[in-house]
Amino acid sequence: NSKEKLGPQINYTITGIDAGAGVMASTQNALSDYKLADSNWQLQPSSTSAMTSTLDKAYKNKQPIVVTGWQPHWMFTKYNMKFLKDPKNSFGKAEHISTIVRKGLKKDSPEAYTILDRFHWTPSQMSDVMLKVNDGMDPKKAAKQWIKKNPKVVSKWTKGVKKVHGKSIKLTYVAWDSEIASTNVIAEVLREQGYKVTIQSMEMQPVWASVATKAADATVSAWLPKTSAKFYSDYKGRFEDLGANLNGAKVGLAVPTYMKNINSIEDLKT
Numbered sequence: 001n002s003k004e005k006l007g008p009q010i011n012y013t014i015t016g017i018d019a020g021a022g023v024m025a026s027t028q029n030a031l032s033d034y035k036l037a038d039s040n041w042q043l044q045p046s047s048t049s050a051m052t053s054t055l056d057k058a059y060k061n062k063q064p065i066v067v068t069g070w071q072p073h074w075m076f077t078k079y080n081m082k083f084l085k086d087p088k089n090s091f092g093k094a095e096h097i098s099t100i101v102r103k104g105l106k107k108d109s110p111e112a113y114t115i116l117d118r119f120h121w122t123p124s125q126m127s128d129v130m131l132k133v134n135d136g137m138d139p140k141k142a143a144k145q146w147i148k149k150n151p152k153v154v155s156k157w158t159k160g161v162k163k164v165h166g167k168s169i170k171l172t173y174v175a176w177d178s179e180i181a182s183t184n185v186i187a188e189v190l191r192e193q194g195y196k197v198t199i200q201s202m203e204m205q206p207v208w209a210s211v212a213t214k215a216a217d218a219t220v221s222a223w224l225p226k227t228s229a230k231f232y233s234d235y236k237g238r239f240e241d242l243g244a245n246l247n248g249a250k251v252g253l254a255v256p257t258y259m260k261n262i263n264s265i266e267d268l269k270t
């Protein structure tokens, strides 16, 4: 019942994801910025799949829940969700996802560099791939289908670029739904260009380290300016930022829209 205080109903718990994610660090900041930790609020780490399954159960029963949320993600397509207002700006405003490549890639693999540099798509295009994967389709297959259906978009990335033979490219990524989609799409595009592409998923810190140490060639999973800010500054000068591959991303705390009285992070206190 909406007249009851929210905190006790959900044990003052925000349902989070993997501890290494940027949204978890930002949520910890929010707990202190809004003085929520003082009133017993805590962030429960889990995994994206555990978080979304907890959300699914709460949603089906119209029970209150507060989760770490971000967009693009299918949770906003599958459920009616809203971000809580963040007047203290703990989560930053708009985020973009950047393509980060190793130093020297331009010289060693100019064709891949050009395609990675041009790679840019929209949240709704990314969501098309994400939804298919969420419905159970193999990510590689979903990527291939998307490429086949969007030849005009893809040709903007590959136009005039020479085919290659026998060259290899290694991409690293974090296995978040958004990055599973983008990494598989760009990997398939590079394969069609003739590259032998390997993709490897790991935690966020090793992703950045792999590009900085040149163990990997690139990643398309850098949420900025806030979510991966720590790694961006830790490895500054040891990678090249090719700019946004997607604009209009967002990170914050999210709740189902049936929680009518909770609209701002401030409201968690009341």
Ligand code: PBE
Residues within 6 Å of the ligand: 017, 020, 021, 022, 023, 024, 069, 070, 176, 178, 204, 223, 227, 228, 251
């Ligand atoms: N995310 C999705 C990541 C970036 C992509 C918001 C869960 C993070 O929090 O680091």
